[in-house]
Amino acid sequence: MTDEQLxxxxxxxxxxxxxxxxxxxxLAAHAVVVGAGGLGSPVALYLASAGVGRITLVDHDAVDATNLQRQIAHDLARVGLPKALSAQVAMxxxxxxxxxxxxxxxxxDALLNALLPGADVVIDCTDNFATRHAINRASVRHRVPLVSGAAIRFDGQLSVYDPRQPQSPCYACLFPPAHAPEEVRCATMGVFAxxxxxxxxxQxxxxxKLIVGLGSRLVGRLLMLDGRALAFSEVAFARQCDCPVCGARSSAPDDASGGHQLLQQGQ
Structure with a gap:
């Protein structure tokens, strides 16, 4: 490192x-961030400030005035600009x-399979079920750790899926692709900024932590946040032997309902 970097x-x-x-x-790492909205904004800014050397930021959308309530990588002057370009300016x-x-x-699938080989981590900051599963498939295929977050209304959740670990479940173990839920978006449901x-x-x-080698205790665990009470709860889940993505070999998971609604999308 240079003196300036030190x-x-x-x-x-x-x-x-x-x-x-x-x-x-x-400094030598490559992170792939999918989504430059509410979740992707702090992810992108903190990865840049921490010195992650290479960050690929994927987003097809443009900045809208309604985004500015929570998407802190963007500002009024960049309304109409593609979100990935706007976030690049801030980073x-x-x-x-x-x-x-x-x-x-x-x-x-095609884009993710092109981007993930050689990446150190992929961070899912998206808001729809289909894209989340595409990210998960590419994560498993290329053995790249996945950090997944979701937020809608006052409820948030976070988990880590690490296909490098034999017993790590994947996103599809917890949210089977065959049971796609009704899409919920903050545009209709709202989200606490x-x-x-x-x-x-x-995230x-x-x-x-994954990049520097500290690992994550959230592999096989789902952390949930009730934003009204500012209360965290956590449930464990395991790989599924019939998972169509990771072909799990472990026992059935614990009940992951915990009295909370699991969020497949939203932010």
Whole structure:
């Protein structure tokens, strides 16, 4: 690292769990962020500020005035600009050393299979069931850890799926693709503005931990947040032997309902 980098990242370097070696891993890492909206905004900004060397940001949408209530990577001057380009501007303003590659198209199987080989982590910041499953399929196929978050109304959730670990479930183990729910969007259901910041920031934290080698205790666990009460709860789940994506070999999961609604999309 250069003297300037040692200064910029000194607060990370002071942490025994990161240090110079961990920061160098961040500088050499490639993160793929799918979605540059409510969740993707804090993810993108924190990954850039932390010094993740290469960030591919995928989003086919453009900034709208209604986004500004919660999507903090964008501002009024960039309404109408593609979200990936708008977020790139914000990321470069924080850290011009980071290489940001905006991809202005919808994330489908073909695109994800082209982007994920060689990536260190993929972060799902999307808001629809089909794209979430496409990301999961590519994560399993290319053995890239997946950090998945969701937020709608006052409810948020977060989990990590790590196909490098033999016993790690995948997203389809918890949300089977054959049982697609009715789509819910914040455009019709609403979303509490700080909630996406809380969940997105935690997604960034889990991604950084995976990159530096700290791992994640959320593999096989679903963390849920009740934003009204500011109360967290957690349930465990396991790989499914009949999963159509990861072909799990483990026992059936614990009951993951926990009295909470599981969120397949929304932000």
């Amino acid at each position: 200064l910029r990242y000194s607060r990370h370097i002071l942490l025994d769990d990161i240090g110079v070696e961990g920061q160098e891993r961040l 470069r303003a924080i850290n011009p050393e980071v290489r940001v590659t905006p991809v202005l198209q919808r994330a489908d 700080p909630l996406v910041g809380i969940i997105g920031t935690m 960034a934290a889990e991604a950084i």
